[in-house]
Amino acid sequence: MKEKSFTGIISFTPKKMGLKHIPGPTALPVVGNLYQYMFNKSKILKYHEVLQQLYEKYGPIVRETFGNKTIIHLFDPVDAKTVLDNEDKRPFVVPLQETTLLYRKKSDMSLGLGNTNGEEWYRLRSAIKGFMFDFYGLRSLSVKKDGVFDDIIAKLGDEIDENGQVKDLRMLFGKWALESSGITCFDRRLGYLDSGDMEKLAEKIIEANKEVFYLSGLLKFSFPFYKYFPTPKWIKLEKAEDVITNGTKFQMEKAYDEMYEVMSENRGEIPSDRFEFLTELRKKLNKKEITTIMLSVHTDGLSTIVPSLLFNLYCLAINPEIQEKAYQEVKKLMAEGAPATKEIISQSMWVSGTVKETFRFFPIGTEIARILKKDLVLSGHNIPEGSNIHINMNVHFFNEQYFRNARVFNPVRWSEGLSGLSEDAKRVRKYVLMPFGANIRSCAGRLLADQDLILMISRVLYHYQLVYPENEKPLQQVFNTLLVPDRNPPIRFIKRS
Numbered sequence: 001m002k003e004k005s006f007t008g009i010i011s012f013t014p015k016k017m018g019l020k021h022i023p024g025p026t027a028l029p030v031v032g033n034l035y036q037y038m039f040n041k042s043k044i045l046k047y048h049e050v051l052q053q054l055y056e057k058y059g060p061i062v063r064e065t066f067g068n069k070t071i072i073h074l075f076d077p078v079d080a081k082t083v084l085d086n087e088d089k090r091p092f093v094v095p096l097q098e099t100t101l102l103y104r105k106k107s108d109m110s111l112g113l114g115n116t117n118g119e120e121w122y123r124l125r126s127a128i129k130g131f132m133f134d135f136y137g138l139r140s141l142s143v144k145k146d147g148v149f150d151d152i153i154a155k156l157g158d159e160i161d162e163n164g165q166v167k168d169l170r171m172l173f174g175k176w177a178l179e180s181s182g183i184t185c186f187d188r189r190l191g192y193l194d195s196g197d198m199e200k201l202a203e204k205i206i207e208a209n210k211e212v213f214y215l216s217g218l219l220k221f222s223f224p225f226y227k228y229f230p231t232p233k234w235i236k237l238e239k240a241e242d243v244i245t246n247g248t249k250f251q252m253e254k255a256y257d258e259m260y261e262v263m264s265e266n267r268g269e270i271p272s273d274r275f276e277f278l279t280e281l282r283k284k285l286n287k288k289e290i291t292t293i294m295l296s297v298h299t300d301g302l303s304t305i306v307p308s309l310l311f312n313l314y315c316l317a318i319n320p321e322i323q324e325k326a327y328q329e330v331k332k333l334m335a336e337g338a339p340a341t342k343e344i345i346s347q348s349m350w351v352s353g354t355v356k357e358t359f360r361f362f363p364i365g366t367e368i369a370r371i372l373k374k375d376l377v378l379s380g381h382n383i384p385e386g387s388n389i390h391i392n393m394n395v396h397f398f399n400e401q402y403f404r405n406a407r408v409f410n411p412v413r414w415s416e417g418l419s420g421l422s423e424d425a426k427r428v429r430k431y432v433l434m435p436f437g438a439n440i441r442s443c444a445g446r447l448l449a450d451q452d453l454i455l456m457i458s459r460v461l462y463h464y465q466l467v468y469p470e471n472e473k474p475l476q477q478v479f480n481t482l483l484v485p486d487r488n489p490p491i492r493f494i495k496r497s
């Protein structure tokens with residue numbers, strides 16, 4: 001008989017066992033394992049470390065019960081491969097934020113991509129596909145964003161204090177992410193970098209977004225009383241969701257007004273280079289559905305692109321030699337005064353490798369979630385259709401089996417291939433690091449996010465050298481539904497001459 005090891009390499013034929021044999025911490029009646037989290041906020045905030053401990057204590061497959069819901073944690077890349085290779089064209093997921101799903105249901109909104117399954121999801125996904133996965137179209141869009149990059153670099157310059165530091169980098173880059181999404185969604189500048197009322201609106205949206213992700217993270221591990229009556233956390237969360245939703249609706253109405261104006265000037269036609277995303281969506285979706293899609297594209301970068309950017313800048317600041325190589329590359333690809341666009345996106349090796357390598361050092365998500373649509377054998381257990389699966393691969397990010405010299409921050413490992421890995425490791429390596437998820441259900445914003453990150457990092461490097469003060473503690477991750485920096489990174493920005 002062959003056995004599967006913790007490291008994910010098959011070494012035995014599994015003996016099939018049911019769910020009840022899956023190891024895991026003791027679950028109590030009614031609350032299940034929630035009792036371990038709900039009175040221990042620090043455990044929730046360090047959920048990524050809890051996952052590591054579960055893996056080390058119980059092995060490659062672990063069961064936890066949250067209220068009436070059983071979660072099967074998978075830590076073996078072979079199991080990740082089995083789950084993802086067995087997907088059909090409409091994979092089922094549990095929403096990242098069940099709180100947002102509830103808010104949208106209560107507010108009679110369209111639920112959006114991440115909150116639907118089956119035909120409804122497929123229809124929404126098909127509607128965005130043409131725009132969000134048009135690599136060349138998105139590159140052209142980045143040219144339209146050039147002014148946004150100029151403005152944020154100028155604003156960064158204004159906010160740098162006498163120590164070379166910025167008081168609130170998350171807020172600063174949050175405004176950039178929102179302003180940049182204005183071009184993507186509405187083909188217009190939103191004024192979030194203009195020191196006026198619109199900038200105040202951006203600040204409110206950024207704070208509200210932070211609140212939503214923090215509270216949703218806590219509520220994920222509490223008994224869901226909020227589903228039955230408005231608890232204090234739910235009331236706060238609802239208010240924050242209102243700010244984000246109303247802010248997006250406000251911008252959308254302005255975009256529609258401008259679009260109608262342009263149409264009236266062009267005999268009822270919209271020029272092909274204007275309002276591309278809105279035009280595409282209007283062919284297939286109603287206004288309620290478009291609003292929710294826009295809500296996602298307008299604000300999702302705040303909880304994903306912005307923390308990623310901060311972690312990228314941190315990784316460059318603490319690895320000066322890598323930073324220098326990335327800077328030399330940027331200098332070569334970015335002609336003086338020219339827009340930093342196509343060449344950087346397609347030709348950069350050090351900067352684009354930095355983005356990938358940073359996802360390994362500081363992943364944004366803890367799991368890829370799926371609901372099984374058929375029975376599967378995973379780590380020797382018969383897992384039935386309908387089971388909630390969490391694919392938790394982060395535990396392998398420093399595993400030498402998959403990443404040679406794993407503790408070394410090496411952006412070019414991504415362009416060097418897999419030589420040196422065992423055949424088994426090569427077979428599953430692509431399932432180990434999946435920052436944007438997998439298959440047809442993968443992140444809808446992945447091309448956009450990757451492009452925006454590469455361009456923003458290049459711009460910052462072009463103008464500034466990044467230094468992390470020696471007396472500062474290393475940056476850590478904290479779980480707020482996603483993994484974000486535990487504080488404002490105290491990076492010093494030294495102007496290049």
Ligand code: HEM
Binds near residue numbers: 300436437449
């Ligand atoms: C660093 C940036 C980002 C990361 C790491 C990231 C990561 C992810 C991951 C892991 C998933 C789940 C994929 C799966 O289950 O296989 C996801 C889903 C999704 N993401 Fe992102 N994301 C990022 C930025 C964005 C942005 C900027 C947008 C909006 C423009 C976005 C929109 C979405 C949507 C709509 C889904 C749900 C897709 C579906 O269910 O069909 N993401 N993302």
